Amino acid sequence: MSKKYKAIVIGTSAGGLEALVKILMPLPKDFSLPIIIVQHISPDSDNYMTQYLNSVCDINIKEADEKEKIKAGNVYIAPPNYHLLIEENFTLSLSNQEKVNFSRPSIDVLFETAAYAYGSTLIGVILTGANNDGSKGMKLIHNFNGLTIAQDPKTAYVDNMPLAAIKATKIDYILPLEKIAELLIKIHSGQKKKK
Amino acid sequence: MSNINIDNQNINLEISLLLEAIFNKYGYDFRNYSKAHIKRRILHRLSLSGLDNISAMTHKAIYDKNFASQILLDFSINVTEMFRDPDFYFFIRKEVIPILKTYPFVKIWHAGCATGEEVYSMAILLKEENLYDRTQIYATDFNAKVIKSAKDGIYSIKNIKDFTRNYQKAGGKESFSDYYTANYNSVIIDNSLKKNIVFSEHNLVTDSVFAEVNMIICRNVLIYFNRDLQNKVMNLFNDSLVPGGILGLGTKESLQFLEKGKNYNCIDLKNKIYRKKYNV
Incomplete structure (x- = not known):
């Protein structure tokens, strides 16, 4: 793990809220890698999920705003009914273009734009979910030599999404949720020591 | 590398x-x-x-x-629906219509109207509030093809269920089916809703002010522009709006970081509805 990572993207769908709690809750307050998340949600939902996650986690979690500069130590969640894109100048963009993989926000849209922006310094994480959104994005992250992580399908609430990603590309780590959190913390503290 | x-x-x-x-x-x-x-x-x-x-x-x-x-x-940004974000239209009906009613004649500019669904939504709302007959709506988009289909007002019948639900959530007072005629797989918007709407090509990036208006609706267009272009378009809006005029943006758009933002009061934070100050 000699490489220095600059950002983490996470995609999840059915069963995602519980999975996100298990990954985000263990992260310490000084966890400085920005995390950008797409969770499939109904277009009518309010920002309950963001508020809930922010209330139970130590790190700062907020809904993504357009043109927002991605800052270390923040977690950004795609708003309902908007795609979340990452610009190559590391700001966030929103779009309400047509659904991708029947989803808006779509994980592929986030992951692909993140891969272009961060290249090999990106970590992509795919979690529980019922369709194959995110697998094209994971493939691009891998092609850019980023790190790919999938939730172990055996431990997923719904296994289609991690299975689709594992089928689509090389996944560097296939782990249960607790171990994913541990791995992210390990990567982060390894990078901090080197500074 | x-x-x-x-x-x-x-x-x-x-x-x-x-x-x-x-x-x-x-x-x-x-x-x-x-x-x-x-x-x-x-x-x-x-x-x-x-x-x-x-x-x-x-x-x-x-x-x-x-x-x-x-x-x-x-x-083109061509994803839209009738009464999209019903809360927005509910607020317009409850809080903005009374303001517009104080004018003898109302001009509305719908900028970036795409295929027109939201223009007709506004026309329906104005009609139900007895304001349509003294309103002129300018509906513009940069794309000629898109403006053509907005003018035609023909939509797929499979969307009608969603449109009807939105209409009801937005505080609709009548039966939504009164506003269109179904024909096989499509519906056509009633002609009475079209009579005070002018559809035309207008490019926010390169064209200039064409009228002084009481309200501008421009939803989910600015999010596709970089900050410089957002400021430029906002100047255009600012020059077009009368003092006390209304500006309706998309749910995730905001005047907070734009130069002209200080000229406006936010009257509905959730739905991003702004009112231009009088003394600017």
């Missing part, structure tokens, strides 16, 4: 050359749009086109007008 990073740099260069060619040849300027959005649209078109690379697309766009017009359509 790895090959894939060099490829990405080359792709970005090719994209900027394509945008330059479209601007120089056809006058449509996408150079200040969100780059991530434009890149996705171009790569999508590239994969459908069977062409080898973006430079080949540029060549084709210069020589083949139909291909260029397909790219313009790709760049």
